[in-house]
Amino acid sequence: MGVLLLGVGIGAAGNSSSDGGKKASAEPAPTVTVTAPAQVDAEAEPAATVTVTRTATATAKAKAEADTADSGDAAPSGKAVFKVWGSAPAGVDITYGSDGTNLQGNGLPLKKTLSVDEGALYYQVTAQLMGGGDVQCSVTINGETKKGHAQGGYNICSAQLNSDFSGGFS
Template identity: 60%
Template sequence: MSDNQSPPAQPPYPGQAPFGQLPTPPQAPKWARKRIAIPAAILILFIGVGIGSSGNDQKTAASAKPAPRVTVTATAAAKAQAAPAPTVTVTKTAKATPAKAKPKKTEPAAPKDKVVFKVWGSAPAGVDITYGSDTDNLDGHGLPMTKTLSLKDDAMYYNVSAQLQGGGDIHCSVTVDGKTKTGHARGGYNICSAQLSGGLFGGWN
């Protein structure tokens, strides 16, 4: 053997890489790897279950959350429907019928060829009545009083007179040939008088 020859390669020690190669890291035994892998798998399983459970809880919470309730109040519509229809009242104003005026009481015309004397009203203390013509003077009594005489062609006038004997209110009239004269007296000893006189050319006034 020459001095220049390299020494023969020595076999590596157990676990030592041959000369010129990188050493291989030592590997854990299988039982040690199982002790690490099993807890890691269990941990991953629990994490996955927790995540899934959290997702389910969120879904369940989301699904369990009640939907918002929308309330529609129909009170206004109900009131509008229930409200009675407005009542329309038509008032017609009837034209007032004018009351018929009572005809004024007039003394009836005396029959032809007759003279009518009348006295009426109130005389609580009494009344003195005289009636007739220029040739006849007669006394009357009581109220109301009505007397009739025959018409004389030569008579100048016909009259009636009634005097109150205290308080009272009386009327008197004389009618000749359709012509009437009236008088009125009230209170004390006042006198009611009415007279018709014959005209020069006929007729009475």
């Protein structure tokens, strides 16, 4: 007669940060423990019960989340930084660039940098969900950042910085 015992312990607290989730939390990673009896020959005499326990700890993702979630990074001078992050299980269609370019991105998280053309009218990023998910997007030029958010269905995240005709973007 075989008996299988399964124990799962998850120790993670909710994110109650008041900074809008911009900083990575130092919450403990989930821990999973699986306990099962050792394999015993069915025809052998009854013996003492031996239990084998293995514990696995999930790898913390705090640094990766901090790198992608903080869309307020200062862009290098003369550069436009485009970011898209979040969850899109069915996929996401990403387009970014200026009024004169229409580039395609793939995979999350996405971070792309382009040189700024002072003659451009705007710089934009869009990310269309392909059936569900929750994504955020941003475009940053010279310390100015615009952000967008989309959740569920085929919704579109969009962020755009416009030229202010004096060489800057807002």
